[in-house]
Structure formats: structure tokens, C-alpha cells
Amino acid sequence: MEKLYPITVEVNGKQRAAQVPARLSLVDWLRDELRLTGTHVGCEHGICGACSIMLDGDPVRSCLMFAVQADGHRVTTVEGLLQADGKLSVLQDSFCEAHGLQCGYCTPGMLISSQALLDKTPNPSEEQIRDAIGGNLCRCTGYKQIVDAVKLAAQRLAAKK
Amino acid sequence: MADSKSPYGFRYIGAKRRTKEHPRFVMGRGRYVADIALAGVKHVAIVASPYASAKILSINAEAALALPGVHYVLTGEEFCAATDSLAIGVDTPKVTRYALAKDVVRYCGEWVAAVVADTRAIAEDAVELIEVEYEQTPQVVDPEVAVQPDSPQVHPEHGSNVLFHRRFVWGAVDEAFAKAEHKVALRVRWGRSSTVPIETFGVAAQWDPGREILDIWASIQMPKFPDQLARALRLPGNAVRVHYDVDVGGSYGVKRGIKHTALVGYLAKKLGMPIRLIEDRLENMRGGDMHGPDRLFDMQAAFDNDGTIRALKIRALDDVGAYAGRSPLQLGKPVSAICGPYRIKAVEYEPTSVMTNKTPQEAVRGFGQSPTNFAIERTIDHIARHLKMDRIALRKKNLLKKEEFPYLIPSGSTYDSGDYHTVLDKAMVAIDYPALVARRDAARKEGKLAGIGISTCLEPSGGNSAFEPLFNPKNDTTTWMDSCVVRVDLSGSITGIMGTSSSGQGHETLVSTVIGEVLGRDPASIRVVRADSLNALPSNSPVGSRMAIMLGGAAAGAARKIRETLIEIAAHNLGCTTETIEYSNGNVAVRGHPDKKMSWDELIAVAHRKYHQMPQGLEPGLQAKFVWEVPTGGKLPTPEGVVQIYPCYSFETHIVYTEIDPETAKPELKRYVCGHDCGVMINPDIVHGMTYGGIAHGIGAALYEKFSYTEDGQFESGTFMDYLLPSSMEIPSVDIVDHCTPSPLTTFGQKGSGEAGYLGAPAAIANAINDALAPLNTSVETLPITPDALWRAISASTAGGAVKR
Amino acid sequence: MKSAAFEYARASSIAEVCDWLRKGGDETKLIAGGQSLVPMMAMRLTRPARLVDINEIAALKFVALEKDYARIGACTRQCVVAADNALAKQVPLIRQALSWVGHSQTRNRGTVGGSLVHADPAAELPLAAQVLDAQLLLRSHAGSRIVGAAEFFEGPLATVTRADECLEEIRWPVWTEKRSGSAFTEVSRRHGDFALVAAAAQIALDADGRCTRAAFGLAGGGSIPMAFPALAAQLVGSTLDDDAINSVTHDAATALDPGGDLHASPGYRKQLAAVLAARMLRAARDEALKQ
Missing domain, CATH: 3.30.365.10 (Aldehyde oxidase/xanthine dehydrogenase, molybdopterin binding domain)
Structure with missing residues (x-):
């Protein structure tokens, strides 16, 4: 039996405690133990970005962290992007409106990366958007409608203010 | 983004509409195969060949089996005896193909053994403990070498590395070349690449011994998948149930994991445990058998001073890797557009499909x-x-x-x-x-x-895959239908039922838009579900850019039947002929008599509850199926190789x-x-x-x-x-x-x-x-x-x- | 792609790290950002028996600007360093190099020290360290020592760091000349990939535009990123005209012994080395001329 390590992680606003083997990756813990299956596994070596989550507010690849390392930290997954009332966030809704996805597999990672961008850069240029999602590979869209979706979200968020 | 109004004069078709699929995906609520949690599921990891060509001398799994959490190690010896070869696209019966290698390996990454364990990590630990003794044998990597008779043979039983070769001549090619004012010749090469979806292939299987049924959830895009699986596992077709309500994380042709599914299906039945194999990226790239065309073209063209192109000669040598599968047929589809969009009246086409010691080729976008x-x-x-x-x-x-x-x-x-x-x-x-x-x-x-x-x-x-009979005379398939069921329930809600999976093409949106258009009902209110393979009408799945045409056509056909039924009910109840009924948004009225009308709800009520108001001969309830054959399909090729594809x-x-x-x-x-x-x-x-x-x-x-x-x-x-x-x-x-x-x-x-x-x-x-x-x-x-x-x-x-x- | 099993310890101080390293030796590996280590573990190319996590040690996370040096704690995140405007003013080459490192997600987790200790021959930060001859403070239970970048890198993924040592901080020399400029570029197959070849240069000029100090280097051209101090010295006194630059960059490229792989042949890498080094010297010169 592998040694287990106690962890407590704030996931989408809730404290989650668990006992994990050291080698369990953060993404496997989120998906298989917490059943937060919105975060996807694409390459497990840090290239595709499908597993992007926010760690203490910044996007990181959850395949390149062990769950035990997240102890005491704050994690946001795609499931945590919904508004408090369960409605789609402006960004999520903009992805639907601009057809910023097809198969949906890279989408959670794209949402995490672009939400993190909008959090810090409310009015991003096309170049900044492309740079922000440059570490998230998509095979369906050719990225165009994703960029459009992020632009749309930025416009809508600006109009709300 | 598209306009909110249809440019074609339709109500819904062509207009800007959000897709039905997106909300679940942006919420992180897609349901991909790796998200399906079967209680007590065990995990498979693969022992892969490190060599391009070798004999397997021995496999020692003792240490792996002794590892706590390991349930089984399966090798080709057992698997090949208990199952049948996977289907082959061309007439090469000796180029058999199984999920696990037996006696020899034919490419680097080929599956040699499969470990079943409590977790994927333990399965990978066990993989490292399995000792395989190999003796390397000469390999062939260059397709131009592989076509030579003295080349090392990937499948010596077949007698050659060539799987398919034919010279088609359509029109007066030699005459055109003789008469043309100019000729050019060139050689171009298409490199081995593929669609490489961000989701790898994955499959989960569960055998129910009480019902004697094998349930399969897979990230699949493949025609005749349940049928091929049942054959490989020597099961009746109705003992395999493929669940199509699995979201597929991209495919573009390659998500065909038939070998993966045969392996996992066999293990699930044999061990009585739910089993899953979710390829990791290394397994996917080397042994997922999803590489694409790897093709050398020798091109010649005959043309005149004014630019008129008289004829083409195309020689294509395609390196399909170590096994046949369906890949030789990827030389067949181009027959359907062999002169491109041009008025070229004579074409010679000489395709050769050759095996080498590389990962096998699979269908890639555009085939x-x-x-x-x-x-x-x-x-x-x-x-x-x-x-x-x-x-x-x-x-x-x-x-x-x-x-x-x-x-x-x-x-x-x-x-x-x-x-x-x-x-x-x-x-x-x-x-x-x-x-x-x-x-x-x-x-x-x-x-x-x-x-x-x-x-x-x-x-x-x-x-319409008429390249199948073109490339394999023993295959006389001439139909590639697709189908749809439309149901209207007691509450008047509409459901479309399709019988295949999707990998991002928006088929639920397609079906609901088409049904909405035909019935005049808001597509947003129409639900689209996926039957499993035992409940489904036939589908040849989303291949060859077919679903807008075929599934769209089937959905329209079924919706039209519903509409006709509603009109019959209306005519019967309003005391007029069907020709005088005007149908609008699901409501009906007699032409010229707007007061003589029935609403959607009234019509549905008759269909479901009021048999006494139903016209004679009509089935109660309200559902319709439509199976559509590909337009222009249904014909076999001529001996000269002429066929509408x-x-x-x-x-x-x-x-x-x-x-x-x-x-x-x-x-x-x-x-x-x-x-x-x-x-x-x-x-x-x-x-x-x-x-x-x-x-x-x-x-x-x-x-x-x-x-x-x-x-x-x-x-x-x-x-x-x-x-x-x-x-x-x-x-x-x-x-x-x-x-x-x-x-x-x-x-x-x-x-x-x-x-x-x-x-x-x-x-x-x-x-x-x-x-x-x-x-x-x-x-x-x-x-x-x-x-x-x-x-x-x-x-x-x-x-x-x-x-x- | 799951790592082999290992034990985990989260260190809360540098002393604790040194203690683990003293006890653990070769079996123990430090994990900082993990952006290179974890993929290698997932592919089972490396299998440490114990990981000691240094991510929670506040004493390893700092940027401190001093007169001659900018000191950066080994576990300072790349994103933090890249965002530091005061640092970018004092040692601009660091930010310039970081703009080529990975993607925002990897820079949010990846650390400056981790990249240096990992010592990929085509990595950007090791090249910047070589060009500036950064000084690396290595700590062990027995004490500390400072190693210059010129001695630090030994080969692909190999440095002089002993099994009982950890990198504590990096001291980046500040060029105090009034007119100085630096530049960094690379050619990679895709944005964010390791460089096929990367080049960096830093130049100081006198009031007449004559070079008073020069440094340049190349990564991807051999087993370690290389600086060319002797060749750079030849530029001192020149106005950095094309002939002067081309002569030293030609010699630098000739001195390289790049490997070939599926992405680039040795000949192509040499071509890139000569071209990019010259471009960066010119760019650094032009930057300095603006001041």
C-alpha cells in the first residue's frame, strides 16, 4: 500500500479534504476522486493545456502538479466558473454565442486561460488573447471563433460596468 | 458570426442559431468516455514493442502478476486463439490483425501484452516488470524498398508487402499524352501526419453474465463498429451494445479504436470485471493505430499552349504501416474526384498500398x-x-x-x-x-x-463508400444509409433519435434544426438523443462529410412523415381532404376557412389518446422513422473501375x-x-x-x-x-x-x-x-x-x- | 503516464531542504515548479524515491535589487520575475528571455532556479545566465558556495550542483553603464517550444557609440548554452559595424557542435546561430544607441 498524505484544498470555494498517494496528479484527483470531470486530460506532459485550472487565481497545468502539492491552496476548475446562481458566466455564454468550441474537449482549459486573461486584462488585444491561449491546443476550431468569443466576452463585461 | 435570418428563405436553416451541445461543454458537463465511472472498474496499460520488427521469444509476467493490485496479464497467445482477426478493407485474408501481437512484432509501439490492475498507475508499474525477450529481425521502413520483391516482408504469409495495386485508365490517356503540346512530370510527397485529437482514444466495457450482454462506452467514430466488434469477439450482434451517448473529444476520422475495444471487451468478459483503457498520449501516438496517409505521388500532366489540360497520370504509393485495416481504401476515395474541379477528360491512376514496419494508418479527415x-x-x-x-x-x-x-x-x-x-x-x-x-x-x-x-x-x-467494392471485388456493399426517428410525446414535445456518436460536428443541432424546419417548431424545444446500438436504426456514422446530407435527410424524412400524419388527422377531423389542409407551425387550418382549425396540442391529443378520432389505418402514438440511402448510390463498379462514389x-x-x-x-x-x-x-x-x-x-x-x-x-x-x-x-x-x-x-x-x-x-x-x-x-x-x-x-x-x- | 511511486516531503525552510538532501542524497529530488521534472516522471524517465517540495519556502521567493546585482530567489516564479518592472530596468535580458519561455500557464508555476538547475541545453534562462555570467548561490548542510554560470553548466540536464546541494539564489550582474542595451531571440518550431537556437546579447557603448563592453551567447548549439566572452571582447572598441559583428558571430557559430534531430540538422542550427547572434548584437547595439 502506498503511503497516503492528508491534504485540504479549497476547490471552487469548498474545502475538500482527502488522503492521497504522493504520485497522484492534481488532475487525476480532481477528476477521479472529486468527480470534477470538466477538467480534461490530453497529454499528461504539459503541452496541450486541456487540464488547465486556476491555482490561487492563476492558470496552471494540473497534470504537472501532484495533488499533495495543492494542500493549503485554492483551486478553480471550469465547474467553478459558473455564476453563483448556476447560470453561465459571461465568458461561457460568449463561447456559446460565438461558437468558440466544437467537440468541447479543450474548452474547459480555454475558458480557464481566457478567464484568467480577462481577470487581469479587461480589454485584451487579439495578440494578447492568442498569447493567453497559446498554451491550449485545439484541434477543432482553428482558434478563430475562440478568439472571437473572448473578444465578445470582453465587450460584454465592459458594457456591464 | 452568422446572420440571425436565413439567407436561403428558410425559417431556421441557415440562420444564426446557438448549438444544442455547447452549454454542457462550457459548464464542464460533457460526458466523455474517461468521465464514465463504472463501479469497480479496472484499468489497462499496454506493454509495447520497442522494435520495428522482431520475434517474441518469451514473455515473463511473473513479477507483474505478483504486484498487489494486478489482476491479469493478457498476451497474444491467449487473445489470438480466443478472438478473430479484425476486418480487412481489401482482399488480403492473410494480413490478419489482432489487438495483441503473437510470435512477432511488426512495428515500434505494437501492443505485446495488456495488464489489468486496480489503478492505471499500478498497471504502469506492472508493465515495467514484464520481461519480453525479443530477437530483432530485418525491418523495412522505406515504402519504395517495401514494394520490391526482395524486401523484408511485414507479413510473409501474404507473400508481398503490397496490399493493393491497380492501374485504372479512364479515357484516352495515352492518346492525350501523345497529342499534347507540353508535358510535365513531378514527384511530391505527403508526410505521415494525422488528426491527433486532444482526447486520446478510450473505451470502457462491462459484461453482464445474467443478460449475456457486453456494454461498450467508447470515444468512437466508426461505421459498423458494433458489428465488427461482435465478429471479432465471436459474439452474436445482439450481445454487443455500444452506447452512443458518449461525447467524443475530437476525431476527424481516426477514432476507430476497434482493436482497443476488442481487447477490453474480451478482458471484461473473461475477468467478469468492468475494464477500461484510456490511452495515454504515448500509447496513442505510437500504438493507437491512427497515423494518416504517408504518400508519394508521381504526377504527369499533358497540356497545350493555351493551358488546356488534356490528361493526368497519377501514381500514388501509400505507406499504410504494418497492418491493412481500412487504410488501403484511402487511395480509393480520390477516384471520386480524380480530376479535381477541372475539365480533364482522361486520367490514369495507379494506386499502390504498401506495408512497412510502422504504426498502421487509419482514416483521416478527407480519407x-x-x-x-x-x-x-x-x-x-x-x-x-x-x-x-x-x-x-x-x-x-x-x-x-x-x-x-x-x-x-x-x-x-x-x-x-x-x-x-x-x-x-x-x-x-x-x-x-x-x-x-x-x-x-x-x-x-x-x-x-x-x-x-x-x-x-x-x-x-x-x-457513399463505393470505393469499397472498387478496391475489393469480394465486397459487394452498395448501401451506406443513415436514419432518424422522430417522436412527439403526449405533451407535444418532440424528440429526435439518432444512432451514432458525435465528435464536435453538432449533430444534435443539425437534427433539431431540420426537424424544426419541417415541422415549424422551435429547434430549441426539440430534444435529440442517441440510441444505443441495439435500439438504433442503421447509421454509417459521421464519415466522408455525410451527416448534413444523410442524417439531415433522414431527420427531414422522418419529420415529414410526422407532418403528413398530423395533416391526415386534421383532414379526418375537419372533414376535408388532406390537400386542403394548411400546416403552419404545427397548427392546421382548412384553406379558405381559418375558423376550421386544430392546434398542435389537439392534434397530438388525437394521436395519443383519442383513437376514436383517428383516421382508419393510422397507428396511434406519433412517431416516424426514416432510413435514407445515399443519393446516387446503390451501384457496383464496372469492370473498368467506373463508379459513382x-x-x-x-x-x-x-x-x-x-x-x-x-x-x-x-x-x-x-x-x-x-x-x-x-x-x-x-x-x-x-x-x-x-x-x-x-x-x-x-x-x-x-x-x-x-x-x-x-x-x-x-x-x-x-x-x-x-x-x-x-x-x-x-x-x-x-x-x-x-x-x-x-x-x-x-x-x-x-x-x-x-x-x-x-x-x-x-x-x-x-x-x-x-x-x-x-x-x-x-x-x-x-x-x-x-x-x-x-x-x-x-x-x-x-x-x-x-x-x- | 503516471509517475512511479515516491515519498513526498514539503520543506518549510532552506535548512530543512539541506537536511533532506544530506539524508537523501541521490534518491532525493527537489521539486520547484515541476514543469520539466513532472513530465519526465510521468514518462518514467526519472524516478526519484523522494520529492522534497520547495514551493512553500518564502525565503526562496524574492527579487532584490542591489547596486551590482539583482538577486532572485531560486523558487521565484517566472511570471513574477517577468512582471517586475524594476528588475526589467536593471537586468532587461531576463524579461526578454522569459518572453520566450513556455506559456503563461507554465510561467505561472515554473521557477527561475528550476530552469537553471534543469539545464536544458536549449532553454532560455540558462542562456541569459551564461551571457551575463550570473552567479549561483548553492547551499548545503555544510555551507554555501557561489558558482559562476560559466562553470555551472556541465552538459545536457547536468550541472555542478552536488547531490546534497540546492540552488538558493541567482545573482544577475547589473550593467551600470549609461548606454547599454540587450536583446534576446530564438527560432523554435512553435511559439513556446524549446529553441532550435536561441541567441542573446548585451552591449554597452560610450558616448561616441564605441563598444565598451559586450556579451553574447547561444543556446541549442551544443550540450550547454554557451557564452563567448573572448569573442565578445573583440568587439570592445569597435562601433559594432556589420563586419565586426559578423566576424565574431561567424566564429561563434563555427565553434558550435550542435546535434541534429527531427526538427533541425546541425547545419541549419549553425546557420541560425550565426544569423541570430548577429541580429541580437545589432539589436542590443541599437537599443544602447537610443540611450
Whole structure:
């Protein structure tokens, strides 16, 4: 039996405690133990970005962290992007409106990366958007409608203010 | 984004509509195979061959089996005795194929043993403990060597590495070559790449001994998958139930994991445990059997001074890797558009499918058409260069004219409709072609290498796979139907039922839009579900750009039946003939008598509850099925190899501008316009999205992506660090210009578009790069065109010495 | 792609790290950002028996600007360093190099020290360290020592760091000349990939535009990133005209012994080295001329 390590992680606003083997990756813990299956596994070596989550507010690849390392930290997954009332966030809704996805597999990672961008850069240029999602590979869209979706979200968020 | 109103005068078809699928995906609530939690599921990891060609002398799994948490180690010895070979696309019965190797391995990464354990991590621990003793044997890696009789044999029982070879001659080819004023010959090479979805292939299986049924959840896109699986596992067809309500994380052709599923299905039944195999990226790249065409073309063209192209000779040598599967047929689809969009009346086509010690090939977006388009379009540019003729003028001279349709090509397919000149003109306007030429010329004056590439290509669509009997006379399949069920329940809500999975194409949106259009009901209120394979009507799955045509046609057919039933009920209850009933948004009235009417709810109530009000002979309840055969399908090829393959032909033209840094040899795509005509677009956002994606995929094939092998057959691009999928930083912002020439063969005038963009992008990019190289009198004819290859071409060219260091 | 089993310890101080390293030796590996280590573990190319996590040690996360040096704690995240405007003013080459490192997601987790200790021959930060001859403070239970970048890198993924040592901080020399400029570029297959070849240069000029100090280097051209101090010294006194620059960059490229792989042949890498080094020297010169 592998040694287990106690962890407590704030996931989408809730404290989650668990006992994990050291080698369990953060993404496997989120998906298989917490059943937060919105975060996807694409390459497990840090290239595709499908597993992007926010760690203490910044996007990181959850395949390149062990769950035990997240102890005491704050994690946001795609499931945590919904508004408090369960409605789609402006960004999520903009992805639907601009057809910023097809198969949906890279989408959670794209949402995490672009939400993190909008959090810090409310009015991003096309170049900044492309740079922000440059570490998230998509095979369906050719990225165009994703960029459009992020632009749309930025416009809508600006109009709300 | 599309307009909110349909440009075609439909109510829903062609209008901007959000898809039904998106909300679940943006919420993180997709249901992919890896998300399916079967209680007590065990995990498989694979022992893979480190050699391209070797004998397996022994396998010792003792230490692995002793590891706590390990349940089983399966080897080829047991598996091959207990199951049957997977299906083979051509008539080569001795090229058998099983999930696990027995006695010999034929490629680096081939599966040798499978471990079943409590967790994937433990399964991987066990993989490392399995000792396999190999004796290396000579391998063959180069397809041109593999076709030689004295080459090492990948399957010695077959007697040759050649799986398929035939010389088709359609029209008076030799005469055309004899009479033509000019000829060119060239050799081009399409590199081994694939669609490489971000989700790997995965499958979960569970055997229920009480019901004797094998349940399968898989990230699948494959026609006849349940049938092939049942055959391989020696089970009756109705003992396999494939659940199609699994979201597939991208496929574009390759998600066929039949060998994975046979393996996991066997293990689930044998061990009585739910089992899953979710490929990791290493397994996916080397042993997932999803590589794409790897093709060498020898092209010859015969043409006259004025640019009239009289004939083509195309020799294609395709390296399919170590097993046959369906891949040799990827040389077959191009028969359906063998002369491209051009008026070329004689074509010789000599395809050869050859095996080497590499990972097997699987169906890739376009099923061999994009490589062929690339070869044809490079040939067109060579002809222009030879004649010193403008490339656009040459294309316009040979492109079929609008009034020539329907047009029968020499190999037997009739192109349904098109307006190629207008699409090309629209694209030229969109990119401001004269300004682009000026920009290129100015860049050249500044010492840059700058080029413009054009391609004009076809997307055969509608998925009539008549290349199957063409390439295998023992296969007399002539139907590739698709179907749909439409139900209206007691509450009046509509449900469409389809019988296949989707991988991002938006089929739920397609079906609901079409049903909504026919019944006049809001598509947002229509639910679309997926039957499992035992509940489903037949489907040949989303291959060959067929679903808008085939599933769309089936959904329309079923919805029309519902509408007819409602009209019959109305006529019966309103005391008039069906011809006088006016149907509007689900409500009916007698023409000229607006007070004589029945509402949707009243009609539904009659159908479901009031048998006494039903016309005689009508079934109670309200549901209809429609099974649609591919239009123009149903025929076998002639002995000369003439056959109609696809019904509909979408057209695309790409204009791309590139600049290459002459010192670093790095190309950059600076401007990109695609003109596209796929008839009526049921959902324009979806069509555009697939086209942008296809272009990005084509940019990958042209410039970045390659499954690379060393001379001794070692696989060297097994990770995403070495197999390079382009990111948002590599893909330029593309503009699409639409045009609509409806198909006369389909329900709403739609054509296929699932492979759009990919079919013309590599050709246009190769043409742009080579236009940039033209002043140096050099060219690069092998895809992907890497900076290293460009540097070698630039520095080897005579003018290259003048380039500033 | 699951790592082999290992034990985990989260260190809360540098002393604790040194203690683990003293006890653990070769079996123990430090994990900082993990952006290179974790993929290698997932592919089972490396299998440490114990990981000691240094991510929670506040004492390893700092940027401190001093007169001659900018000191950066080994576990300072790349994103933090890249965002530091004061640092970018004092040692601009660091930010310039970081703009080529990975993607925002990897820079949010990846650390400056981790990249240096990982010592990929084509990595950007090791090249910047070589060009500036950064000084690396290595700590062990027995004490500390400072190693210059010129001695630090031994080969691909190999440095002089002993099994009982950890990198504590990096001291980046500040060029105090009034007119100085630096530049960094690379050619990679895709944005964010390791460089096929990367080049960096830093130049100081006198009031007349004559070079008073020069440094340049190349990564991807051999087993370690290389600086060329002797060749750079030849530029001192020149106005950095094309001939002067081309002569030294030609010699630098000639001195390289790059490997070939599926992405680039040795010949192409040499071509890139000569071209990019010259471009960066010119760019650094032009930057300095603006001041």
C-alpha cells in the first residue's frame, strides 16, 4: 500500500479534504476522486493545456502538479466558473454565442486561460488573447471563433460596468 | 458570426442559431468516455514493442502478476486463439490483425501484452516488470524498398508487402499524352501526419453474465463498429451494445479504436470485471493505430499552349504501416474526384498500398482526398510555371463552368453542381488580389522571400463508400444509409433519435434544426438523443462529410412523415381532404376557412389518446422513422473501375500569402482567405467552425506535423514535444467567403462540409511557399515543409549564395 | 503516464531542504515548479524515491535589487520575475528571455532556479545566465558556495550542483553603464517550444557609440548554452559595424557542435546561430544607441 498524505484544498470555494498517494496528479484527483470531470486530460506532459485550472487565481497545468502539492491552496476548475446562481458566466455564454468550441474537449482549459486573461486584462488585444491561449491546443476550431468569443466576452463585461 | 435570418428563405436553416451541445461543454458537463465511472472498474496499460520488427521469444509476467493490485496479464497467445482477426478493407485474408501481437512484432509501439490492475498507475508499474525477450529481425521502413520483391516482408504469409495495386485508365490517356503540346512530370510527397485529437482514444466495457450482454462506452467514430466488434469477439450482434451517448473529444476520422475495444471487451468478459483503457498520449501516438496517409505521388500532366489540360497520370504509393485495416481504401476515395474541379477528360491512376514496419494508418479527415488535392494542385502550378502562364488564368481556363453541371468525370462520378469561377472571384476580391500581388512584389524587392499560393479543390461528400467494392471485388456493399426517428410525446414535445456518436460536428443541432424546419417548431424545444446500438436504426456514422446530407435527410424524412400524419388527422377531423389542409407551425387550418382549425396540442391529443378520432389505418402514438440511402448510390463498379462514389461536391479555394525569412528560413502565413461553397449551410457557425479547424489542421500537415521514424524504424515523435500541433500563435486569422450553389440531390440543397478547409489548405500553402522560392529556382515538394528543409533548399539554390548572411 | 511511486516531503525552510538532501542524497529530488521534472516522471524517465517540495519556502521567493546585482530567489516564479518592472530596468535580458519561455500557464508555476538547475541545453534562462555570467548561490548542510554560470553548466540536464546541494539564489550582474542595451531571440518550431537556437546579447557603448563592453551567447548549439566572452571582447572598441559583428558571430557559430534531430540538422542550427547572434548584437547595439 502506498503511503497516503492528508491534504485540504479549497476547490471552487469548498474545502475538500482527502488522503492521497504522493504520485497522484492534481488532475487525476480532481477528476477521479472529486468527480470534477470538466477538467480534461490530453497529454499528461504539459503541452496541450486541456487540464488547465486556476491555482490561487492563476492558470496552471494540473497534470504537472501532484495533488499533495495543492494542500493549503485554492483551486478553480471550469465547474467553478459558473455564476453563483448556476447560470453561465459571461465568458461561457460568449463561447456559446460565438461558437468558440466544437467537440468541447479543450474548452474547459480555454475558458480557464481566457478567464484568467480577462481577470487581469479587461480589454485584451487579439495578440494578447492568442498569447493567453497559446498554451491550449485545439484541434477543432482553428482558434478563430475562440478568439472571437473572448473578444465578445470582453465587450460584454465592459458594457456591464 | 452568422446572420440571425436565413439567407436561403428558410425559417431556421441557415440562420444564426446557438448549438444544442455547447452549454454542457462550457459548464464542464460533457460526458466523455474517461468521465464514465463504472463501479469497480479496472484499468489497462499496454506493454509495447520497442522494435520495428522482431520475434517474441518469451514473455515473463511473473513479477507483474505478483504486484498487489494486478489482476491479469493478457498476451497474444491467449487473445489470438480466443478472438478473430479484425476486418480487412481489401482482399488480403492473410494480413490478419489482432489487438495483441503473437510470435512477432511488426512495428515500434505494437501492443505485446495488456495488464489489468486496480489503478492505471499500478498497471504502469506492472508493465515495467514484464520481461519480453525479443530477437530483432530485418525491418523495412522505406515504402519504395517495401514494394520490391526482395524486401523484408511485414507479413510473409501474404507473400508481398503490397496490399493493393491497380492501374485504372479512364479515357484516352495515352492518346492525350501523345497529342499534347507540353508535358510535365513531378514527384511530391505527403508526410505521415494525422488528426491527433486532444482526447486520446478510450473505451470502457462491462459484461453482464445474467443478460449475456457486453456494454461498450467508447470515444468512437466508426461505421459498423458494433458489428465488427461482435465478429471479432465471436459474439452474436445482439450481445454487443455500444452506447452512443458518449461525447467524443475530437476525431476527424481516426477514432476507430476497434482493436482497443476488442481487447477490453474480451478482458471484461473473461475477468467478469468492468475494464477500461484510456490511452495515454504515448500509447496513442505510437500504438493507437491512427497515423494518416504517408504518400508519394508521381504526377504527369499533358497540356497545350493555351493551358488546356488534356490528361493526368497519377501514381500514388501509400505507406499504410504494418497492418491493412481500412487504410488501403484511402487511395480509393480520390477516384471520386480524380480530376479535381477541372475539365480533364482522361486520367490514369495507379494506386499502390504498401506495408512497412510502422504504426498502421487509419482514416483521416478527407480519407486520402487532401493528399491527392495537394498533388494535383502542385501539378497545376508546375504547368503554369512551364507555360509561364498566370496560375489563376490557368485554373479558370480548366475549372468546370457553372453551366456544365451535372458533370460526369472519367472515373464515373457525376459532380452535382458548382460555380467555381464565382467562388474564386469572390475570394480574390476578399483578399484584394492585385494588392496582394503588389505586396508580394514589394517584399521581394526588399530581399524577402514572399509568395502567394492558390488552390482550387473539391470535397466529395455524402459518404457513399463505393470505393469499397472498387478496391475489393469480394465486397459487394452498395448501401451506406443513415436514419432518424422522430417522436412527439403526449405533451407535444418532440424528440429526435439518432444512432451514432458525435465528435464536435453538432449533430444534435443539425437534427433539431431540420426537424424544426419541417415541422415549424422551435429547434430549441426539440430534444435529440442517441440510441444505443441495439435500439438504433442503421447509421454509417459521421464519415466522408455525410451527416448534413444523410442524417439531415433522414431527420427531414422522418419529420415529414410526422407532418403528413398530423395533416391526415386534421383532414379526418375537419372533414376535408388532406390537400386542403394548411400546416403552419404545427397548427392546421382548412384553406379558405381559418375558423376550421386544430392546434398542435389537439392534434397530438388525437394521436395519443383519442383513437376514436383517428383516421382508419393510422397507428396511434406519433412517431416516424426514416432510413435514407445515399443519393446516387446503390451501384457496383464496372469492370473498368467506373463508379459513382460520392453524390455531392463542395468546392473550396484558398489564397494564402507567406513570407519566409531568407536567413532563418522560417515561413510566416500573413494573409489567408478561403472561398467556400458547400451549398445550403444548415448552421453557418458550425460550417465555418469546421472550415477554420480544417484549415488549421491543413496548416499543421503542411508545415508542422509529422510522425517521424529513424532508418531502423524507431518512432521519434511520440510526444507533443515532437509531434507539433499548431497553436493559436501559429494559425493566422483566416477569412472565409461563402457562396451557395445548392445540391439538386439533397433535401435542402446542402452538401458536406466536415472536411472543409483541410482539403485545400496544404495545397495552397505548398504553392505559396514554392512561389516564394521560385525566384531562387528551387522548390520543396515534401510535406511538412520544415524550416530546415527550406534552409537546405535556399542554401543549395544558385541564388542562395547571394542571400545575406 | 503516471509517475512511479515516491515519498513526498514539503520543506518549510532552506535548512530543512539541506537536511533532506544530506539524508537523501541521490534518491532525493527537489521539486520547484515541476514543469520539466513532472513530465519526465510521468514518462518514467526519472524516478526519484523522494520529492522534497520547495514551493512553500518564502525565503526562496524574492527579487532584490542591489547596486551590482539583482538577486532572485531560486523558487521565484517566472511570471513574477517577468512582471517586475524594476528588475526589467536593471537586468532587461531576463524579461526578454522569459518572453520566450513556455506559456503563461507554465510561467505561472515554473521557477527561475528550476530552469537553471534543469539545464536544458536549449532553454532560455540558462542562456541569459551564461551571457551575463550570473552567479549561483548553492547551499548545503555544510555551507554555501557561489558558482559562476560559466562553470555551472556541465552538459545536457547536468550541472555542478552536488547531490546534497540546492540552488538558493541567482545573482544577475547589473550593467551600470549609461548606454547599454540587450536583446534576446530564438527560432523554435512553435511559439513556446524549446529553441532550435536561441541567441542573446548585451552591449554597452560610450558616448561616441564605441563598444565598451559586450556579451553574447547561444543556446541549442551544443550540450550547454554557451557564452563567448573572448569573442565578445573583440568587439570592445569597435562601433559594432556589420563586419565586426559578423566576424565574431561567424566564429561563434563555427565553434558550435550542435546535434541534429527531427526538427533541425546541425547545419541549419549553425546557420541560425550565426544569423541570430548577429541580429541580437545589432539589436542590443541599437537599443544602447537610443540611450
